Each structure stands twice: as C-alpha cells, then as structure tokens.
Amino acid sequence: MHAITLDDMAEAGALLEGHFRLSSGLHSSRYLQCAVYLAEPARAEVAGRQLAARLRTAGAQLVVSPALGGVIIGHEVARALAVPFAFTERTEGVMALRRGFRIEDGTRVLVVEDVVTTGGSTREVMDVVQRHGGVVVGVASMVDRSGTKHPFSPLPYTTLLTLEIPNFSPESCPLCAAGVPIVKPGSRPRA
Numbered sequence: 398m399h400a401i402t403l404d405d406m407a408e409a410g411a412l413l414e415g416h417f418r419l420s421s422g423l424h425s426s427r428y429l430q431c432a433v434y435l436a437e438p439a440r441a442e443v444a445g446r447q448l449a450a451r452l453r454t455a456g457a458q459l460v461v462s463p464a465l466g467g468v469i470i471g472h473e474v475a476r477a478l479a480v481p482f483a484f485t486e487r488t489e490g491v492m493a494l495r496r497g498f499r500i501e502d503g504t505r506v507l508v509v510e511d512v513v514t515t516g517g518s519t520r521e522v523m524d525v526v527q528r529h530g531g532v533v534v535g536v537a538s539m540v541d542r543s544g545t546k547h548p549f550s551p552l553p554y555t556t557l558l559t560l561e562i563p564n565f566s567p568e569s570c571p572l573c574a575a576g577v578p579i580v581k582p583g584s585r586p587r588a
C-alpha cells in the first residue's frame with residue numbers, strides 16, 4: 398500500500414482549486430480538504446495504520462489531536478497503535494484539553510494532525526500536553542505543507558503526503574492582486 402498521493406486526494410474529491418485563506422492566515426491556490434478524503438472510513442483506517450507504522454518505535458501511550466481537523470485521523474492512529482485517544486479544542490481562541498480528558502504524568506504522547514502548514518496549532522497541542530504532564534514523543538500528519546524538512550525537530554515527525562503548494566502572505570498573494578475572491582475552506586456550505 399503506497400502512501401497517499403495528490404492523485405488519491407483528487408480522486409476522492411479532496412483537492413480544491415481556487416483562492417483560499419488557510420487557518421494559518423496564508424493564502425493559496427489549492428486546498429486539501431482532508432475531511433473529504435477521510436469521509437470513507439476504509440481510507441481513514443489505512444491512513445491511520447500507515448502513520449502508526451512509521452512512528453511505532455516512539456512508544457506512544459496516548460494520541461492527542463486538535464479538534465476538529467485532527468480528530469478522525471488521530472483516532473485511527475490511536476486504534477492502529479492500540480492506545481487511547483484524546484482531543485484538544487479551542488475555547489475563546491485558546492487550545493485546551495476539556496471534556497474530562499486527563500493525561501497521567503509522564504505519559505508518552507503522539508500528536509497527530511490532518512495538515513501541518515505553519516505548525517502553529519500543532520505546537521499549541523504540544524504545549525497543552527506538556528502543561529498536563531505528558532511527554533510529546535513524536536508528531537504525525539496526513540499532509541505536510543510546511544515547506545520545511547524537520548518542522549518539529551528534534552522530535553520525530555512523519556507524514557503521508559508532502560505538498561509543495563505555494564502559500565502566500567496576503568500582501569504578496571498574486572490571486573489577491575488579480576482580484577480573485579477569497580474563500581475560507583470549510584466556512585461555506587456546499588450547494
């Protein structure tokens with residue numbers, strides 16, 4: 398079983414073309430809607446198994462992902478590793494562990510995301526884990542569009558699909574300059 402390709406994403410209807418404002422604030426002409434790819438449970442399960450296989454040696458005892466984007470893939474990775482799963486969520490902009498989820502002191506935690514762009518939200522999850530006494534032992538994401546080789550160095554990091562889609566700051570975005578209307582993916586219901 399090969400890792401996910403851009404063609405797989407396109408075939409699943411998860412590759413969108415246009416002018417998008419990413420959650421990092423950057424703009425892009427393409428967007429991967431991982432939720433659409435993961436809508437097929439069999440695909441989610443395989444993706445989870447592949448990520449888990451690559452980070453099995455990290456010896457994680459718990460998988461933690463940020464809601465909502467990381468929840469499905471994180472849960473599948475946890476299933477493949479046969480460890481529990483918890484998620485963080487934003488309350489008034491601040492990433493937090495809620496719903497009674499607990500992390501025992503010294504628990505080895507794998508942080509799993511759908512997409513890593515700047516790595517900002519991943520680092521927020523790492524901070525939450527550490528504040529609760531956990532030890533982050535690795536990071537995994539379905540898609541890496543960070544443009545850097547080791548975004549979480551020195552921690553091990555793995556991904557199934559590295560994307561070299563250019564991201565633009567709003568000031569230097571050619572699509573903005575051309576007057577193309579911008580869309581925030583996921584914010585608009587499909588017709």
Ligand code: ZN
Nearest residue numbers: 424570572573
């Ligand atoms: Zn733009």
